[in-house]
Amino acid sequence: MQNLNKVTIVMYHYIRDLKNSRYPKIKGLDLFLFIEQLNYLQKNYNIITMELLIEALYNNESLPPKAVLLTFDDAYLDHFTNVFPILFDRKIQGSFFTPAKAISENLVLDVNKIHFILASADNIDYLVSRTFNELDKYRNKYELESNDFYYGKLAVANRLDLKEVAYIKKLLQKELPEELRNKIVNTLFEEFVGMSENAFSREMYMSRDQLKCMLKNGMHVGNHGYNHYWLNSLSEEEQRFEVRKGCEFLKEIGVDMNEWTMCYPYGAYNPITLNILEETNCKLGLTSVVDVADLSVYNKFALPRLDTNEIPKDSNSKVNDWFLKG
Ligand SMILES: [Zn+2]
Known part of the structure; x- marks a missing residue:
């Protein structure tokens, strides 16, 4: 018998025509493969809306068999330019999660700067050696x-990731003290990418108006924090700030705050986060744990997702194990 309490939540990041872009080495999903995957999903699953998932969680409504929800993290301009027209055309809803500060202050998240430093470096060994020079420069002070x-x-x-790439990401995303991480990331961004942060931000993320346009056309927009920090590394007060500022941004662009949702940056949260969400009337939370979301098993504030890479990218592909679990 079908279990009508399950939803496969798919997670997307960059989606673009990679080989014709300025950064063909960025790790993203090629647009034609997204279309193939969407065809596969439409053929084998039932694509649902966030509203239906909230109904299922709060009013015990059952989900259609093989329910799937499409989620897009970080509010990339890719999503407005490449994804939204396709979803609109096919009358499918996507859920988009915005890191508010990047958009409201025209900044680029460090995590994104690191992606583009890596995509711009011709030689990974040289980039590794550049981090060594930087560490040498700051060794005594820090x-x-x-x-x-x-x-x-x-x-x-x-x-x-290859070991060199894993080293760069971990060193610059987490290992070093934040102040120093920012300094080194900015130096390397300037050197390897060579574009002003403000200009880069505008070609990287959606604007408020673009988000409003998507909302008006039936898309869902949710909270992805303010600074895009690991929430589980913050104090309660700092976590409250991240959630509140993220919500203020959603309110500002016209999101219905009776149905607001959270998607944790890096999938990271702790019990304090869950209390804050409960108190602030959040409807559900998305993690990066890899699994089908069985609503009778998972906490509504800790729903797992599948990365796009877990799902076939060929419309005619046979179904895989995740389909059988869904
Ligand atoms: Zn993110």
Whole structure:
């Protein structure tokens, strides 16, 4: 028998025509593969809206069999230019999660700067050596460990990244003190990408008007924090700030705050986060745990998602294990 309490929530980031873009090496989903995947999903699943998922969570409405929800993180301009017209045309809803500060202050998130530094570097070994120079420069002031220490600790290949790439990402996203991380990221961004942050931000993220346009046309827009920090690394007060400022931004662009939703940057949250969301009348929270969301098993503030790479990108592909679990 079908379980009508399950939804497969798919997570997307960059979606663009990679080889014709300025940064063909950026790790994103090619637009034609997104279309193929959408065809596959429409053929095998029922694409649902956020409103229906909220109904299922709060009013015990059952979901259609093989329900799938499409989510897009970080409010990239890619989503407005490439994704929205396709969804609109097919009368499908997408849910878009905005890191508010990047948009309201025309800044670029460090995580995105790092992606574009990596995509702009012709030689990864040279980039690694540049981080060593930077560490040398600041070693005394910040009481840093040796270069070998950081490289030995962080250069571990994973499912997505070569060991050199994993080292750069971890060093600059988390390992070093925040103030120093920002300094080094900005130096390398200037050197490898060479564009002003303000100009880059405008070609990177959607504007308020574009978000409003999507809302008006039936898309869902949710909270993805203010600074795009790991919430579980913040104090309660700092977490409240992230949630509140994210909500203020949603209010400003016209989101119905009776149905606001949260998507944790990096999928990171802790019990304090869940209390804050409960108190502030958040309807649901999305993590980056890889699984089908069974509503009878998962906390409504900790719903798992599948990355696009977990799902076939060929309209005629046979279904995979995730389909069977969904
Ligand atoms: Zn994000």
